[in-house]
Amino acid sequence: MTRQAPSLARAAIVFAAPHSGACARCEVRHEGVCAVLDDAELHRLGEIATQMTVARSACFIAQGEPARHFFNVTRGTAKLYKSLEDGRRQITGFLREGDFVGLAAEGEYGFSAEALEDLGLCRFDRARFASTLPDLPALERRLLDIACHELILAQDQMLVLGRKSATERLASFLLAWAARGQRACHGHVDAAAPARVALPMTRTDIADYLGLTTETVSRALSALRRDGLIEAAAGGHEVTLLDRRRLARLAAP
């Protein structure tokens, strides 16, 4: 885990648009500014931000540690998970460019975070951030929106974990992950067209996200492949969704 000199957040903080039609990330790229803050506000934020990178498979948040920081992912993918003492794990979510993590923590982190690919992070001290936040009402508003959106995703996932079969879970995951990837990269695309999706996580990670075992995930993926719904490539770490309509019917009958 390397730390770089603090810099302006201008180029570093990335806001993905969680539920708008526009692609905020692309706006950021194109316009070079953060969607909801003006220059003075960005400068203010940059003063309490630290740019850092985290190597693949390194842990940057540990469950049980005091929650001193929160992070904005500027590059790469990460996983968030909760562990039980006997080793059982539940992945509560995956992070991508634009995602925040560490805001929802009270005292200590209730989860761990690990990089799935080399990661770019913008780190904030929670205490300093909390005292700066009242001066940035637009940001506070955005964070409320983001928290609400994450709550919706968490409730969707409760339905997946509590009530869906193994195949339904896989189909739900693939569709949701594909949708996130497309929103982050090229706005909205024809929902019926085949979609190529990178899966930087292992089968075990997918299993821990879906409340299954590695074997069951592997079997369910094989079944989807046999049925002509998906096509695997790159050693199983890239899949093409061939028929999203049928996949969607499988995901939520």
Add this chain to the structure above:
Amino acid sequence: MTRQAPSLARAAIVFAAPHSGACARCEVRHEGVCAVLDDAELHRLGEIATQMTVARSACFIAQGEPARHFFNVTRGTAKLYKSLEDGRRQITGFLREGDFVGLAAEGEYGFSAEALEDLGLCRFDRARFASTLPDLPALERRLLDIACHELILAQDQMLVLGRKSATERLASFLLAWAARGQRACHGHVDAAAPARVALPMTRTDIADYLGLTTETVSRALSALRRDGLIEAAAGGHEVTLLDRRRLARLAAP
């Protein structure tokens, strides 16, 4: 579902303290004011609030309907649930006095809400509320805290649903529900002492919350009773947790 004349929110909006040592509800009761707002702000909020009551087993939010309102529960208990077309249900949470619902909705509600007991609600028009919110920074802050707290609860529940056995799920639920009841009513109590807990929901509701069937819930409760961990009363709708330490060990090994 009856609607009463609009009134000042002063006596109507109830903020439960989600993660502070103090019991905000009691403060509300004792001091007669909402913890985070001053009189002028409460008046402002009261102008866009509608007091209403909902009868037991009546639905006041329907999945798929346009999300026009959000609510603050002032009395009673309710359940939130997501349904699949084939009838499977997942309860995503239970609401108590002080809880908010309907903030996390984008366009249309992703869940339904039904009263478990006669319910008192303070209803807000989402659009008018959204335009008022910027003038109430303390409230906005509080809502962010509340959303973050709910996110933490949702992630805890993901671990329950994805990785815990039936008995562990039951133990987790009883402890969490008891803790909520105590926080709402008399602040913090000795964690080891027996706790009397009302369960206004049915076994089927508990099952739909824990991703189990009614039969499994019933069997697991019977097992806990046999093992001397709990004691049932009032036709099974009230239980006493006799040994919370052992229950906690059962809940999260």
Add this chain to the structure above:
DNA sequence: CGCATACTTGAGCGAAATCAAGGCCTGTGG
């Protein structure tokens, strides 16, 4: 008091877990 709904308990079954074995990438060191 009678009915409908909710709860409990039992028997058998099935989807996914566990146990087990073999093959395939990936990265490392000779």
Add this chain to the structure above:
DNA sequence: CCACAGGCCTTGATTTCGCTCAAGTATGCG
């Protein structure tokens, strides 16, 4: 560059926990 080692992934056999089906009991409401 190639050989090897260690994960990771896939597939098969067996077991198990919770679901389904079924019957009987309790509870609350008209």
